[in-house]
Amino acid sequence: MDSYYFHRGRRLRRTDVLRSMVRETEIRPQNLIQPYFVVETDDASYEKPISSMPGQSQLSIQKCVERVGRYVDKGLSSILLFGIPAEKDPVGSGAYAADGIVQKAIVAIKKAYPDLLVVTDVCLCEYTSHGHCGLLDDAGVVQNDPTLELLSKTAVSHVQAGADIVAPSDMMDGRVGAIRSALDKSGFTDTPIMSYAVKYASTFYGPFREAAESAPQFGDRKSYQMDPANAREAIREAEADLAEGADFLMVKPAMPYLDVVRRLADSYPTPLAAYQVSGEYSMIMAAVQNGWLDEKGAIMESLLAIKRAGADIIITYFAEAFFDGWKK
Template sequence: MAFGDFHRGRRLRRTAFLRDMVRETELRPDDLIQGYFVVDTPDADFEKPLGSMPGQSQLSVEKLVARAGAAMDMGLRSVIVFGLPEKKDPAGSGAYADDGIVQRAVMRLKETYPQLAVVTDVCLCEYTSHGHCGLLDGHGEVNNDATLELLAKTAVSHARAGADIIAPSDMMDGRVAAIRAALDDAGFSHIPIMSYAVKYASAFYGPFREAAESAPAFGDRRGYQMDPANVREGLREAAADLEEGADILMVKPAMPYLDVVRLLRDSFDTPIAAYQVSGEYAMLQAAIANGWLDEKRAILESLTGIKRAGADMIITYFAEKVLPWL
């Protein structure tokens, strides 16, 4: 090979036009789902900024409606709503109350913006006094099968309120089948399930627990969420959820688990979602606030990486911020 007779990859990187022409991955507004925290409060003006998630707040229903509307003006198409009830109890009854906080927030969002796609998170941990994702069995463990009925009730109440997609995040075995059956029975066979199929017991959920006030009162969630060291197990979880009727499979968190996103993308034909969680958001925001990372480039690169790994949709707290950049 004569000198100079080698692959010249730089030819296609030389100008912005050439780079635009050969770009393989493009973020679109439709890819992004903005996460919001809504609080059950009589104060319609309630808005409490979250210290560990700069830029995000706990919002009253009316504040949520206003904020989502402003984001929709920028091109936002979809939101996922997490609720903070006024009261918690051992059975997490606020999760499946017809007038629960998420149910009321979804009703208001859908009556104000029928075209907005509203995803609801189905779990009990924001509503239980002990902060675990299901009913306790009296020995400090979560009773899987007894929890399924409550998750199914929660899903149906969300669908009744107008939710477009139901997203169970509890990691109980058999929950997708239980939720699918309950939705079908209640006349919601048209409502898809986005399953948190591969959800790891992650340190990156820390800021969310402040935001949603849902830290477990004792122990942790390693008895039901996945070990960060495992990937084959994730494939098994995803296959089980598909068999049970999941329409979309999710990996959570996103950035530390891009190999899992890619594996699911290559293993299944179903749409894949990834959740860029509170800790990923906090990490980026902290470095940006210190001037250690360039805001726009770092955030866009993080989301592009998740999409490149194979995610069709990304739940992120950055959606509002990046929409004007796309």
């Protein structure tokens, strides 16, 4: 058969230079956000490895500043903060306290690295004694509307401390509009909201609940987080958040929901984030530690899959590894 009768795709795969020239998807440093878990403690040297997330740790504010600094010097430009308070109560008061752990961490990090983009998770689950993302009634049911005021107070307190973006993850109906209104009334009209618009009730959050000490003390979160079986519902959730003033949309988790990432990317011109969650990270790291997967290859392929599906931004615990040179 003459050569022109069939496609010779290998012509463009022959060398590294050729492959780089025609590569369709790239991970840029600016695409990645590294999460950190900051603990309220008097021990400035506190650093506790998270057993289910090899390579990740709970950190004191000082240790967090030091660790962030190592990666800022390598090109890290964005982080996401989660706080672990010293005490919890039924109304999650540590979430919106002016001297709360996240608020103090923001001040310290922005003082050290003023150009670093600091995103903060806005939720109550790390701060409530019951571990749910909102206020409870006497029957133990999460109350949607009364929770909105506390979420709004939390977002405003984060921005007052210096946060650049607030990211509500609670999945209460109407929380984006409530937070937008509160930020605007407080003079923060330029602060963007990165909404966890499409957050599924996922098994893949397991290691995170150890890291953030946020497991619910009873029941589950299926009454407010999305059913993993639903994809069309993601469109409704995204549209609602955009109508309320969201500046970014997010899909969480990422890899089990790449079809949803693609649906949102095709449906809206809004910047789209995807969160490669703790369970995704831990599965890959477990396989790497057992010698079943090549570390660099597995990590980069997973990030490329998320980016290729349509995410503009990836929140990932592998960001540090990327800046350690695995991008090469």
